[in-house]
Amino acid sequence: xxxxxxxxxxxxxxxxxxxxxxxxxxxxxxxxxxxxxxxxxxxxxxxxxxxxxxxxxxxxxxxxxxxxxxxxxxxxxxxxxxxxxxxxxxxxxxxxxxxxxxxxxxxxxxxxxxxxxxxxxxxxxxxxxxxxxxxxxxxxxxxxxxxxxxxxxxxxxxxxxxxxxxxxxxxxxxxxxxxxxxxxxxxxxxxxxxxxxxxxxxx
Numbered sequence: 001x002x003x004x005x006x007x008x009x010x011x012x013x014x015x016x017x018x019x020x021x022x023x024x025x026x027x028x029x030x031x032x033x034x035x036x037x038x039x040x041x042x043x044x045x046x047x048x049x050x051x052x053x054x055x056x057x058x059x060x061x062x063x064x065x066x067x068x069x070x071x072x073x074x075x076x077x078x079x080x081x082x083x084x085x086x087x088x089x090x091x092x093x094x095x096x097x098x099x100x101x102x103x104x105x106x107x108x109x110x111x112x113x114x115x116x117x118x119x120x121x122x123x124x125x126x127x128x129x130x131x132x133x134x135x136x137x138x139x140x141x142x143x144x145x146x147x148x149x150x151x152x153x154x155x156x157x158x159x160x161x162x163x164x165x166x167x168x169x170x171x172x173x174x175x176x177x178x179x180x181x182x183x184x185x186x187x188x189x190x191x192x193x194x195x196x197x198x199x200x201x202x203x
Contacts, residue, residue, distance in 0.1 A: 067081055067082065079194050083135055085139045094140055095137075110134060127151055132144075143176075143189050145188070146175050146188055149193065150168075153168050162201060171188060
């Protein structure tokens with residue numbers, strides 16, 4: 001009986017020591033090491049890839065945001081617009097609409113959005129790319145296709161007192177190529193593009 005109690009006590013003590021060691025290693029040392037590596041090797045990304053203008057944070061280049069007329073839900077014609085967002089670009093509420101490609105509601109919404117985008121940019125509906133009328137899986141995609149940026153050039157130029165050539169060059173300068181040269185498609189970060197647009201219009 002005494003041996004059984006002693007053995008049980010030893011096992012409990014060994015388990016507690018193991019718990020303590022693993023807690024320190026996985027709960028303290030490992031997170032500190034990973035955080036340190038992140039701060040040293042990937043400082044910008046580890047801190048949210050925040051974008052600053054005149055020393056003030058204006059957003060993250062990893063998270064899309066609204067470019068509406070202040071105080072309304074209407075898109076501001078002087079800015080490049082991003083992809084539609086099912087969550088209002090809320091990073092705490094990501095996710096798609098969960099509607100299937102053949103869902104009547106989705107089909108109806110896409111058709112309405114396509115008409116709206118075409119009218120807003122004064123282009124034929126046939127020129128409206130898919131990412132202009134469909135949200136991403138995360139609902140906070142910060143990038144748009146070059147095709148979507150291109151159909152917005154004329155509108156943006158007119159509302160900012162710039163030439164089409166100036167704005168078209170701006171889009172070209174802010175177009176990122178395929179990852180590793182062959183993965184995905186060229187994209188344009190809307191936040192960075194609009195910051196550059198604001199600077200160009202101010203000069």
